[in-house]
Amino acid sequence: MSRIVATEVALALVRDLTRENGPLLFHQSGGCCDGSAPMCFKVGDFRIGSRDVFLGMVEDTPFYMGAAQFEYWKHTRLVLDVVPGRGAGFSLESPLGVRFLIRSEILTTEEIEVLGEPAAGPLPRP
Numbered sequence: 001m002s003r004i005v006a007t008e009v010a011l012a013l014v015r016d017l018t019r020e021n022g023p024l025l026f027h028q029s030g031g032c033c034d035g036s037a038p039m040c041f042k043v044g045d046f047r048i049g050s051r052d053v054f055l056g057m058v059e060d061t062p063f064y065m066g067a068a069q070f071e072y073w074k075h076t077r078l079v080l081d082v083v084p085g086r087g088a089g090f091s092l093e094s095p096l097g098v099r100f101l102i103r104s105e106i107l108t109t110e111e112i113e114v115l116g117e118p119a120a121g122p123l124p125r126p
Contacts, residue, residue, distance in 0.1 A: 027064045
């Protein structure tokens with residue numbers, strides 16, 4: 001069970017972007033404009049803060065969310081998807097004419113209990 005899952009289309013795009021760019025990470029903040037959309041970066045191109053919340057892995061790619069944004073979404077499972085259109089910003093899929101998008105599903109009380117509180121800050125490096 002995870003707080004983040006992905007559609008087959010999103011998984012395929014993550015695999016393609018990983019082949020082209022190397023290890024990736026996702027971050028979703030609560031800022032204006034594209035800050036509220038999931039952004040995909042090469043590892044090292046975006047710094048995860050100590051208050052960012054680790055939600056889980058998407059195709060071996062960590063997905064983080066800003067702590068303030070997580071407060072609004074903590075009762076949901078996020079579904080990473082891809083839609084046509086070009087989002088503004090620095091997310092790696094932008095030049096491809098598609099953009100990542102989040103859909104959500106409400107978690108049950110039991111699922112919330114099983115998931116518990118997510119970890120904050122970057123994952124430890126091996």
